Amino acid sequence: MVEVLTVISSSMVRPKNIVQSGRTKIHLTPHDLDLLYLVYPQRGLLFLTPDPETRIIPRLKASLSTALEIHFPFAGRLVKVDNHGDNTVSFHIDCDGSGAKFIHAKAESVSVNDLLQCNGSVPDFITHFFPANNVESRDALISEPLLALQVTEMKDGVFISFGYNHMVADGSSLWSFFHTWSKICLNGSRSNSDKLVVLKDWFLDGIDYPVHVPVSEMETPPPSRKVSTKERVFHFSKNQISYLKSKANDEIGSSDLKISCLQAVVAYLWLSIMRHSGLNREEETQCKVAADMKLRLDPPLEKECFGNVTQLAVATSTVGELLDHGLGWTALQISKTVKSQTNESYKTFAQNWVKNVKIPKIGVGSRLADNSLIVASSPLFEVYDHDFGWGKPIAARAGPGNGTGGLLVMFRGVEEGSIDVHVALNSSLWSDVLMNL
Template sequence: MVEPANSYLLKLASIILSKFYLCVIIVQPTAAMASATITLLDEAQPQLKVSKISAVAPAIPTSRQRIFLSILDFWFLPFRNVQRLFFYRISAEDEYSLVVDRLRESLSSVLVYFYPLAGRIDNGESGRPAIDCNDDGVEFVEASIDMPFQLLERDGFERRPFFQTLVRVANPLLHQNYTPPVLSIQVTAFEGSGICIGTTLHHAIADGNSFWHFMKSWVECSRGLPVSKPPDHRRSIFIRENKGLASISLKAQEVSNDRFAGAKIFNFVPDDLQPEHGKPVGGSDPQNQEETAQNWVDPSDKLELVYSKFRFKKERIRDLKQRAGASSSFVAVTAQFWRCVMIARGVPPEEDVSFTVLVDLRGRVKPPLPSSYFGNCISVGVVKIKARKLVNEDISFAAGLIEEVINFCTTETYVNNMMEWLRSPDNGYPSFLSERGRYATNAVGSPRFPLYDIDYGWGKPLNVQLLSINGIGGMVLDPASDGGGSIVVSTRLPQHQMETLSELLFV
């Protein structure tokens, strides 16, 4: 006989309060019971206890050196933290202390190859940002939390406020103090055979491809395997000689394709080659740039933002690609999401809406870089269009715009001028962000990243999520945990807009 929901709620509450988390609840789950679980998680304020903080250095001392940050690393200097959570179920045989020892020892081994992660960023005597490869180590935090892991599993690992405690630094805000560790690892034990590995990485050290390269190499060391793809640390490839700054401006230029009349793409143009129809978009004062960037990370209007994730199954993606005439699943899914987010946000018809995409350059620069290049190797592209134009056209219009900006921002001329523009201390991602407009959407992540291949030896993660989602209505694209070609998109919006979005996406 199934217990009434209120009886279940009382029982579950008593388990939490008494901390007898291993008691078995022998009832069948119902909608009411699931609601009770969610309510408890919403209201829960579990206490995190940090038992130890240490520094993990490379197992073999590395030669001390300074690696200057490349021009492409400069994009991300002001944004210190990229945070991710990995949730694992561990067996009773895998005691927490043994898991921690294995993680610490294998981390020490992999840092021999990824030694910049054990260093610190500073400006040195020259004032030029660099990684001081001093083997000071990765911050390693051991913690526990009075929350049953089974509740998170039952809740599908939906984002909860206390997730912020599962990483060392609570908020990924602007940060100009580069003395802290560039990488922090926090291993948190839950009640009931579950752990979370939280990572906090300074974005100026590595982009997404480099982060996942490091994680897969760490896994190899944990499993007693050699590092199959040693990293390439030649950041000097993107370091320009200081011959004086070229005069480059960031401008919004009309798209040449008549199909997209009225759309504008951000371009980096030498001042002596500026077309008459190019509208300057740079030059906003530094205070405005900082406020805009801060607002992008943590909206100043204090909207009650909620987080949700949407799964696009393989069959749905195939249908979207056909309707959009898209060349990739990424383009098809982001086109659908961009249109629907702008509709859900109720953007006025004559307002500009923008889409920002980050594109890997490793195989696109000349000569091409190996996939093992460790650092930031990203081009950033932005396209703007009037809201009415975006939402009144079908998905093929949005997909075409996204493909247009991807192709445009990966040309040799664009990349060279972008790097020249980044050399100026007044330029960078804050100034870039400040010009995108109020209704800006960005797409990060990739369904090709190996989120669910990070198996240290006790099984694949049950859930992986990017904790540091920025902007309102931004997208994080990940592969589904069970594979099969599905894509999961995470975002954050005010509650009523999220409800509208969920109704629009799969129509």
């Protein structure tokens, strides 16, 4: 299937207008720098083929140029500064307008049905429909832009995908950009209400910027053990989610915390995967959920501000505890750890980080989710509201798992109230889990 995808062109799209004299330097926080070895998150939306008269590539590139004028950090570059006085380096984003990569590809023998397989299987060829495979955040220092996009024209569909540097933006900022881009493409011009993005203005008292990182933390890590993964998309209907939520809340009884729909689904998956993982009951497992911190900080940031303002909420248990207590207890552990992400915990992480800088080497081939699950993205992101001028998406997909052994990428489903979960699991777990989910 790989042979049928042909790259037609690869170019750099720059902001329509940029004032060099007023360009912005964005300092990176400890929460940003902790992601230096993280692979670029990749997401994609599938659309039906537009009218043949629609010249989609020039239209998409022109509107992208305007969108980058508004979301200007995505057109910037990651810069490293050598601090010879203390043998450290520091980093910032230079909003210089260098642009985002735009790839145009064709896979004319691939149909929508080939991609949307009835059992939720993810075909191997979809890897080539994404633009930033195996790219780490630090690669932006050498050759990679902060944002890469790919438009793949299929037999009866169009797949628009992206990969982005998580140090400059989180998921909510990315999808806000995507909404701006699609709206400009649909309307043919920028609206008067489309103002430049507001950058996050959170800086911790007592931490000097730029943050100094020891040179030793920039040494290339040894090759990681490659983990073979399999992927599949699981669909949870509104009724299924309602059942899981009710069951979880009934089991925890009079707890002050209430289990949300997302927490119930994640708990169900965590339990199911651990039940068939082959791990001993005494082994520790974790479920790591990205929490949006904008409104949790004191004072809170604007909900729409641009940047990376997330923190991993980590629920920890032994396999035996999970299996003995069941759905409600498992969901409650997730709920408690998400609630514990506060202004104080966010500050404490940053303060401790600068005192003893240790950047996790979680790049390509590492088993980031060893014995555990990483929960990425959110069904709160309005992925199906984007219309470039030929209709809204019919499906959402995540990019390759890049060797991560347990990754759950959450999407809102097409039907109201439903959730799709793009799952990447260690191949050795796959057959048992697949039969029992």
